[in-house]
Amino acid sequence: MASSVVHMSEKKKKASNPAPARSNVAVAIRVRPTNDQEVKDTIVVRTDPVDRSVHIRTKIFNNFERVYGPSSLQSDIYRELVKKQVEDVLRGYNCTIFAYGQTGTGKTYTMEGGEGSIEGDWETDECTGIIPRSAQHIFSELSARDGIEYIVRLSYVEIYNEEMIDLLGSTAVDEKQQHIRLFEDPAKKGSIVISGAEEVPVRCRDDVYRLLKQGTEKRRTAETLMNKRSSRSHSVLTISVLIREQLPTGEELVKQGKLRLVDLAGSENIGRSGAEGKRAKEAGNINTSLLALGRVINALTTNGPHVPYRESKLTRLLQDSLGGSSITTIIATLSPTNSNYEESISTLEYAHRAMNIKNKPEVNENVNKKDLFKEYAGQMERLMRELKAAREKNGVYLDQEQYDDMDKKMETQKETIASLEEQLENTLELIKKHMADISLMDQYYGKAYCRVRSLEERLALRVDELEETKLAMAKEQHEHDLTKRALNRSRLHADEAFSVATGNNEIGWEAIQELQRIHPRVDCIIEFANENKERGEELARSIDSIVPPMREENEKRMKDGEESVHKSIDAVESLKVAVSTEIPTTRTSIDTATESVESALTRLDAIDGKCEETIETKTKELIELIENGKASIEFVIHSALTRLARKSEEAVNKVEEMEKKNEEMRKEMETLRADARGAIESAQKKRRENREEMEMKKKEMMEMMTSWMESVSTLNEKIESEQMEKDEKVAETLQTMGDVEMGWTDQTDEMCEELKSVMKESNEKTYNEISSCIPTLVGMVGSTEEYGKKNGESIDEWKKERTIVKGEMMEKHCASLATVMTSINNLTEIHSKTREITMEELEKINSTMMKTKEKVNEDMKRVEKIVKDEIEKMNEILPKDEEQTIRVLKEMKSAPTEEELYGEEEEEERGEGDEENGERDTFQKKKQLRRSRFRVRDSILVAREELHSPNKILSMRQRVEEESEDTSFD
Numbered sequence: 001m002a003s004s005v006v007h008m009s010e011k012k013k014k015a016s017n018p019a020p021a022r023s024n025v026a027v028a029i030r031v032r033p034t035n036d037q038e039v040k041d042t043i044v045v046r047t048d049p050v051d052r053s054v055h056i057r058t059k060i061f062n063n064f065e066r067v068y069g070p071s072s073l074q075s076d077i078y079r080e081l082v083k084k085q086v087e088d089v090l091r092g093y094n095c096t097i098f099a100y101g102q103t104g105t106g107k108t109y110t111m112e113g114g115e116g117s118i119e120g121d122w123e124t125d126e127c128t129g130i131i132p133r134s135a136q137h138i139f140s141e142l143s144a145r146d147g148i149e150y151i152v153r154l155s156y157v158e159i160y161n162e163e164m165i166d167l168l169g170s171t172a173v174d175e176k177q178q179h180i181r182l183f184e185d186p187a188k189k190g191s192i193v194i195s196g197a198e199e200v201p202v203r204c205r206d207d208v209y210r211l212l213k214q215g216t217e218k219r220r221t222a223e224t225l226m227n228k229r230s231s232r233s234h235s236v237l238t239i240s241v242l243i244r245e246q247l248p249t250g251e252e253l254v255k256q257g258k259l260r261l262v263d264l265a266g267s268e269n270i271g272r273s274g275a276e277g278k279r280a281k282e283a284g285n286i287n288t289s290l291l292a293l294g295r296v297i298n299a300l301t302t303n304g305p306h307v308p309y310r311e312s313k314l315t316r317l318l319q320d321s322l323g324g325s326s327i328t329t330i331i332a333t334l335s336p337t338n339s340n341y342e343e344s345i346s347t348l349e350y351a352h353r354a355m356n357i358k359n360k361p362e363v364n365e366n367v368n369k370k371d372l373f374k375e376y377a378g379q380m381e382r383l384m385r386e387l388k389a390a391r392e393k394n395g396v397y398l399d400q401e402q403y404d405d406m407d408k409k410m411e412t413q414k415e416t417i418a419s420l421e422e423q424l425e426n427t428l429e430l431i432k433k434h435m436a437d438i439s440l441m442d443q444y445y446g447k448a449y450c451r452v453r454s455l456e457e458r459l460a461l462r463v464d465e466l467e468e469t470k471l472a473m474a475k476e477q478h479e480h481d482l483t484k485r486a487l488n489r490s491r492l493h494a495d496e497a498f499s500v501a502t503g504n505n506e507i508g509w510e511a512i513q514e515l516q517r518i519h520p521r522v523d524c525i526i527e528f529a530n531e532n533k534e535r536g537e538e539l540a541r542s543i544d545s546i547v548p549p550m551r552e553e554n555e556k557r558m559k560d561g562e563e564s565v566h567k568s569i570d571a572v573e574s575l576k577v578a579v580s581t582e583i584p585t586t587r588t589s590i591d592t593a594t595e596s597v598e599s600a601l602t603r604l605d606a607i608d609g610k611c612e613e614t615i616e617t618k619t620k621e622l623i624e625l626i627e628n629g630k631a632s633i634e635f636v637i638h639s640a641l642t643r644l645a646r647k648s649e650e651a652v653n654k655v656e657e658m659e660k661k662n663e664e665m666r667k668e669m670e671t672l673r674a675d676a677r678g679a680i681e682s683a684q685k686k687r688r689e690n691r692e693e694m695e696m697k698k699k700e701m702m703e704m705m706t707s708w709m710e711s712v713s714t715l716n717e718k719i720e721s722e723q724m725e726k727d728e729k730v731a732e733t734l735q736t737m738g739d740v741e742m743g744w745t746d747q748t749d750e751m752c753e754e755l756k757s758v759m760k761e762s763n764e765k766t767y768n769e770i771s772s773c774i775p776t777l778v779g780m781v782g783s784t785e786e787y788g789k790k791n792g793e794s795i796d797e798w799k800k801e802r803t804i805v806k807g808e809m810m811e812k813h814c815a816s817l818a819t820v821m822t823s824i825n826n827l828t829e830i831h832s833k834t835r836e837i838t839m840e841e842l843e844k845i846n847s848t849m850m851k852t853k854e855k856v857n858e859d860m861k862r863v864e865k866i867v868k869d870e871i872e873k874m875n876e877i878l879p880k881d882e883e884q885t886i887r888v889l890k891e892m893k894s895a896p897t898e899e900e901l902y903g904e905e906e907e908e909e910r911g912e913g914d915e916e917n918g919e920r921d922t923f924q925k926k927k928q929l930r931r932s933r934f935r936v937r938d939s940i941l942v943a944r945e946e947l948h949s950p951n952k953i954l955s956m957r958q959r960v961e962e963e964s965e966d967t968s969f970d
């Protein structure tokens with residue numbers, strides 16, 4: 001195998017090839033297996049290789065070129081996705097394969113392979129990735145072909161923080177010096193050339209591996225939370241293959257293909273990847289370029305008017321691969337787990353959109369010697385024509401087409417310059433306006449800031465005051481609670497004293513009621529005695545009414561029957577005798593009974609009268625005393641309670657007043673706070689908006705400036721390259737003319753020189769036009785700086801003002817602090833005064849209570865004494881009465897019983913006609929009399945017993961004493 005550098009020009013010819021067919025970008029999905037961190041996570045991604053779809057939770061993405069699950073093999077991916085493209089490269093196509101996906105999903109694994117794997121065989125080794133495999137594949141293919149000459153070159157660059165760095169450049173050289181540029185291949189529109197990166201010729205796969213290793217070591221990686229060795233840059237490895245082969249016709253065919261293998265940095269969520277500081281900036285840049293890539297894909301798939309390739313280095317580099325003449329394959333990598341769901345969805349959406357990008361693959365033209373000579377001859381002919389025309393017209397000949405072209409170009413350039421100038425003016429105007437706005441807003445902001453500061457300070461003051469007032473309130477509340485408790489206690493004592501007095505009253509009432517209960521019994525006794533008396537009188541009257549008719553009847557009988565009279569005279573006489581003896585006895589006994597009853601009654605009356613009198617007077621006295629005591633206690637309690645209620649009301653009122661004040665203060669504070677918050681928020685919002693607007697304007701400006709600069713540099717480049725081309729052409733023509741016709745005249749040289757100078761002139765003119773724009777640009781930059789300076793000055797002024805306002809605020813703050821202190825002192829004074837008054841009142845109440853207690857004690861003693869005296873008096877009276885009563889009762893008892901009095905007579909008289917009824921009546925009356933006697937005796941005994949029991953009064957006194965002891969204050 002022999003490889004040699006091809007020394008021929010690589011000009012290409014389009015006209016000979018048919019229009020290329022459009023083909024979509026091929027998109028494949030690869031899901032990696034779960035890693036150690038995801039063991040417990042749920043698998044949510046499922047692949048269906050037959051259906052070429054990916055199922056993620058409930059969503060389905062389909063129609064992908066290929067779909068690979070976690071168990072997919074590196075060799076399968078290479079065979080199905082890359083092999084054909086490598087073959088296309090060898091046919092002269094440009095092919096791009098890039099891996100896109102969330103960080104840690106296997107992009108590097110897919111592109112480069114597992115660690116230490118690149119040595120294996122590309123068809124069988126399982127770990128080897130796409131890059132080493134394709135290198136090996138290319139060399140094995142090339143070495144297998146006969147009759148060809150080829151050269152393989154390798155370039156390896158990385159895009160890190162929007163800078164391009166050559167990974168194959170010498171490490172001794174400073175990285176900054178290695179920065180390389182991208183520009184469009186003037187020979188092939190849309191094709192981007194990397195300038196400044198080393199293109200190292202490689203002879204075998206081992207060379208590739210060595211360089212790959214060297215580049216990979218240089219590439220920036222870092223540990224993130226999601227990948228221990230995360231790529232922090234996009235890497236682009238370009239393998240260019242140039243093949244020269246001899247056709248059977250004897251013609252020489254030159255083919256040039258490029259394989260671009262791109263390993264993108266991971267699309268990542270900065271928060272989740274744990275990126276901080278430098279890493280966050282890296283992540284920001286990575287995401288910026290990926291976003292730009294997204295925008296390019298969007299514009300390509302929605303037929304947008306402008307495809308923003310220039311937004312980032314990555315998109316500029318991939319310009320030819322996305323929507324250009326390359327054959328492109330995207331491998332989107334995914335994690336299978338639930339925790340990466342959002343990122344997986346985003347990757348799938350990205351991939352799905354990218355599927356619709358249409359490319360126009362173009363083979364880099366095969367060039368043979370014949371065509372080349374034809375081209376040269378054409379060119380020579382044209383130059384000769386130009387020369388001839390120049391000689392004839394004494395000037396430079398340009399054919400109409402060229403002239404029109406140049407004119408058009410000039411026009412467009414002029415237009416571009418005019419529009420750029422206009423844009424610049426507009427931008428300057430805008431900047432001025434914005435600077436004015438900014439300064440105005442700064443003023444507002446300064447004021448708002450001052451106000452916010454003052455409000456904040458006032459708020460802080462109010463908060464302090466509130467805290468202090470709260471403390472004072474708490475103390476007051478505590479005092480108030482203590483007073484309230486003391487008042488409640490005294491109220492309780494007063495209530496107890498009142499209830500004791502009420503109890504005493506009740507006891508007095510009970511005694512009165514007891515006495516009143518005795519009264520009816522005594523009345524009963526009197527009634528019975530009266531009844532007895534009446535019955536005795538009735539008996540006497542009935543005897544009087546019975547005896548005369550009997551006498552009359554006897555006399556009548558004596559008169560009517562002398563015989564029977566005489567017979568009965570003895571009996572009558574004896575009866576008369578008997579009757580006359582019996583009647584007086586009965587009468588005496590009745591009289592005696594009546595007398596004794598009467599005397600008992602009189603005595604009872606006397607006792608009763610006395611009792612009643614004494615009870616009445618004593619009860620009256622007692623009631624009076626109790627009433628007096630009760631009234632005085634009630635009065636004292638009432639007055640104490642009223643005073644206490646008044647004081648507590650006053651205290652409550654004061655507390656309420658303070659609470660009201662506090663509430664008002666609190667409300668004021670709330671409003672102030674809300675005002676302050678609102679002001680702060682609006683100020684912050686304004687500030688944010690200003691800043692954002694500023695940023696946007698700045699960005700816009702910068703972008704405009706950059707695009708302006710870029711267009712200027714492109715213009716420059718274009719003009720330069722055109723000039724170069726023309727120079728080259730002129731030189732070549734001269735050379736060819738020298739070769740062909742040997743000895744051209746000096747005139748021709750002069751003409752050539754003239755041509756050169758004309759071209760130079762036009763070039764200079766264009767240069768001048770461009771450089772005339774530069775002062776405006778410099779002025780713009782200067783004015784921006786000036787505005788910046790002014791802004792700085794106004795900020796300084798504002799700072800000074802802020803310091804002054806701050807001083808004023810401090811003074812105000814001190815003044816309000818002093819006011820608060822005075823109000824606190826006043827409050828403390830009021831509080832101590834209230835406390836003194838309350839204490840005085842309490843002392844007064846205490847002494848009144850003591851006096852009341854003493855008075856109650858005295859009253860109780862007096863009552864007790866009176867009751868005792870009464871008991872003694874009663875005791876004195878009662879034994880006598882009792883004796884008399886017992887005697888009367890004994891007399892009553894000793895009075896003849898029913899049987900004693902009427903037992904015999906009953907037998908005799910019951911059978912005797914008219915007398916029978918009268919005797920029965922007498923018997924009944926006697927019975928009633930006896931019963932009433934017993935009742936009188938019982939009630940007298942009960943009354944005596946009750947009058948003899950002083951325990952109730954004693955217990956009453958004891959209770960009063962005990963309760964009055966409790967009423968004393970602590």
Ligand SMILES: Nc1ncnc2c1ncn2[C@@H]1O[C@H](COP(=O)(O)OP(=O)(O)OP(=O)(O)O)[C@@H](O)[C@H]1O
Pocket residue numbers: 031032033035070101102103104105106107108109110114227229230231232264265266267333
């Ligand atoms: N298909 C796979 N089979 C086995 N292991 C894999 C597979 N894909 C990825 N891995 C492993 O997962 C880890 C992360 O992969 P890799 O570094 O390729 O991710 P990445 O997408 O390049 O991440 P970053 O964007 O952060 O550079 C590596 O240890 C790699 O070996």
